[in-house]
Amino acid sequence: MGIATRTRAKPKKPSQFRVLMLNDDYTPMEFVVIVLKRFFHMDLEQATRVMLHVHQKGVGVCGVFPYEIAETKVNQVMDFARQNQHPLQCTLEKA
Numbered sequence: 569m570g571i572a573t574r575t576r577a578k579p580k581k582p583s584q585f586r587v588l589m590l591n592d593d594y595t596p597m598e599f600v601v602i603v604l605k606r607f608f609h610m611d612l613e614q615a616t617r618v619m620l621h622v623h624q625k626g627v628g629v630c631g632v633f634p635y636e637i638a639e640t641k642v643n644q645v646m647d648f649a650r651q652n653q654h655p656l657q658c659t660l661e662k663a
């Protein structure tokens with residue numbers, strides 16, 4: 569097989585995306601903890617730690633996932649926040 573038709577010797581891993589939670593002044597702390605437990609499978613202690621980190625620093629990482637899963641998590645969080653009339657914001661960025 570000629571060089572032009574050879575596949576890559578080292579296929580790239582599928583790229584990963586960080587799901588970020590953003591702080592705001594109105595969403596109750598308890599609600600953020602529920603979100604982290606429900607959608608990111610954290611236990612109470614872990615969820616509380618991440619929530620407080622976001623509260624103090626403005627932003628925090630909920631997890632790192634392949635693009636489609638990260639996007640689904642962002643949509644699930646935003647839908648759940650909207651349903652409960654909280655302004656909680658969640659986004660993703662390339663890891």
Ligand code: TYC
Pocket residue numbers: 589590591592593594595596597600619620622623656
């Ligand atoms: N800052 C919010 C409050 O004081 C709590 C909060 C934490 C909101 C994390 C959003 O992603 C967040 N009620």
